[in-house]
Amino acid sequence: MSDQDVVTEEREDEDDAYALDQKTVAAILEAVENGDAAELTRLMEPLHAADIADLLEQIDSSDRRALITLYGKEFDGEILSELDESIREDVISALSPQVLSDAVREMESDDVVDLLEDLEKPQQDAILEVLEAADRLAVERALSFPEYSAGRLMQREVVMAPEHWTVGEAIDYMRNKDDLPDQFYHLILVDPRLRPTGYVALGKLMAARRDTKLTDLLETSFRTFDVDEEEGDVAYAFNQYHLISAPVVDDDGRLVGVITIDDAMIVLDEEHEEDILRLAGVGDESLSDSTLTIVRQRFPWLAINLGTAILASAVIAQFESTLAAVVALAVLMPIVASMGGNAATQTMTVAVRALATRDLTRSNALRVIRRELVAGFLNGCVFAVLMGAIGMVWFGTPMLGIVLGAAMIINLVVAGLAGVLVPLTLEKVGVDPALASGAFVTTVTDVVGFFAFLGLAAFLLI
């Protein structure tokens, strides 16, 4: 870490401008305790819906219910869309039917979809019921697309124009249309069969003369998504090609919606979060999950780890007589396994990320594997000399140092190899590398580490 990094971190810590202010939270909780609705409304008024959602996530369940009851009909739909899934059901069940129906009615239809998809059926139905007929239809239509698809992500409100129009015609049309979406960035051109053929940025439209043809202002960045395209692929394309918005088309190529960069940003953020948590063997966990939820979520990974640890122990058990003869081996053996595990985690993380960003492909896989092998060998040699010396001095047995050093080299080379090959193989067979690589890789380095060290010791020391 450079000096500059340290300075940046400190600045960030001091100037934590966007975290909810500690005093505000305390004052809000006090108002809730005193049942002072006027004071609560006054304190909450300047907060953005996203901050109110964060607040609800941070306080405990009984405070949350008390706050919601006291806040009453001030509670609006935007807060609902900002809430973490883990407490949505809890919050919704705390809202009075009237407040819930008001809140949902003022939400955009794509936000209602986002809210509904994680709810249980009875809550879903209750919310669908309060929607107006047209909105309900739109929401149900959206829910008919597969989860995590472009169809779920898109807004159905699009602004389109025939290809042959001029700038003036487009502006007049928009000025007279009274249901334009709140946010849109491109005017989408469509052919007579409603198939998008290009788009014009609003800024270009503004700057052009009224008699300019729309087709003269087309953006080169134009690309469309199929309605059933996976949302992760959509987010990747937005990031890779710097898209701001993009039309979504159905199987016949007809325009059915539009995806904007802010939605893509949220997906990208979620996918990253998922990768980080999966790499650590945690499921889709959040800070507002209950204790029992996290116990259940973490159990499977710990159970798998127990299995691999027992496997490693079984390897050690093969060398009981060796260990009984030279107890120093028991003292030193965790070092070899631990170094292997760490080196493998480094390689594996780089590989998993490179697969996610599509930087690791068949064109460079062999070169990456070779690089990791050599890197493992080089670092292995350095640490072999270091540990060999330490082992020798500590226990006064030169051969022990040699065994330790040799085992270190073997395990770091294996770590580099397993760190790339395991994620590559998982990706090939269609399992998320972020999810399963860790368990496999650690098993390999533990087993190889103990086996190499104790095996060499049995051969050379006894």
Added chain:
Amino acid sequence: MSDQDVVTEEREDEDDAYALDQKTVAAILEAVENGDAAELTRLMEPLHAADIADLLEQIDSSDRRALITLYGKEFDGEILSELDESIREDVISALSPQVLSDAVREMESDDVVDLLEDLEKPQQDAILEVLEAADRLAVERALSFPEYSAGRLMQREVVMAPEHWTVGEAIDYMRNKDDLPDQFYHLILVDPRLRPTGYVALGKLMAARRDTKLTDLLETSFRTFDVDEEEGDVAYAFNQYHLISAPVVDDDGRLVGVITIDDAMIVLDEEHEEDILRLAGVGDESLSDSTLTIVRQRFPWLAINLGTAILASAVIAQFESTLAAVVALAVLMPIVASMGGNAATQTMTVAVRALATRDLTRSNALRVIRRELVAGFLNGCVFAVLMGAIGMVWFGTPMLGIVLGAAMIINLVVAGLAGVLVPLTLEKVGVDPALASGAFVTTVTDVVGFFAFLGLAAFLLI
């Protein structure tokens, strides 16, 4: 993992639409080998600059240089801005001075800044020299802001209007302005001292009548950033408050630039990447780094890990006589340490992410710590029973099972505690929790794991 997840992963794998096509890469490399410039240009023509950059990252260094030489003056500035830092210097040094200067001249000034900031001084100067005077000034001005600040991130081209204007005046002004930026989404209103007071979305401007006052169309999402604000905070605010663009102001509150969501998305992406890699003990590493670079980058973390592993060994060494008496202990002890390490990594990752997203604050820290303690205890109990039974059956000594179970509970509770407390403490003292938590946490669980297990064994078994 639910069934649905599995299906999604598989779909993603089949439909890898955005990775560079394997055949295209092979054909391009063949054209390079044959020195067929026409064929190369034909193959590269349909590729987006971002894809060409990916291609250059994936092929090896000699192919890369051959390709660049053959591609000649087709090479454009956009490819340069898309390139990963790790190979930028290499690519730039392969470009002929004429091609480089043409490429740089056609870049936007903020892209030139982004390109320059990672280059060595001589290459920086060479590029600054080829810029036109006005551009050079703009770039030098931008470089005068601290690295990773809003000032570096912003575009200097802004579209602004006096507060008292109407929609018609604004549209006429924009139509007559011939240096509008390529992409902009808001018209920023400023007071007579050029301080931004609000903004109007272009879509709203389009839809309104010409005599509407701009102040009647203001967006509520308006917020400004200081020029020296940290880019991570800017990205966080864009994500939290769903911003599309935001004005940047200097110390006097005057408008100096604008940041758009696509730039914020890139920063968010980079910060995530950094967190993932740091959690795994890898620096700012990329797939195109050379072997020696990655050896050097990974060495420090491995060295730290060696230190902690030796510490753990020193703990084990205290129990040499115990181990000599009961060799089974050596077989079983890695299980306790490994389970602790895994449980701690789970908790730590959740805590580090929650700190990054500002979900873990003083308001809920105590509750989160309590939750982790209880979760550690509960999972500890389950695994204690499981492992106790296995230990007992395997080695036929009931007391060994009890020792193993008790050590497991102790270590999982400690893992939960350390997993939250270490990141919280690091954040408080201004060190990036993602960077340093792993080493501390693993040391704690290794030391406690071995000590609890061997200590209890020494006390109860001998």
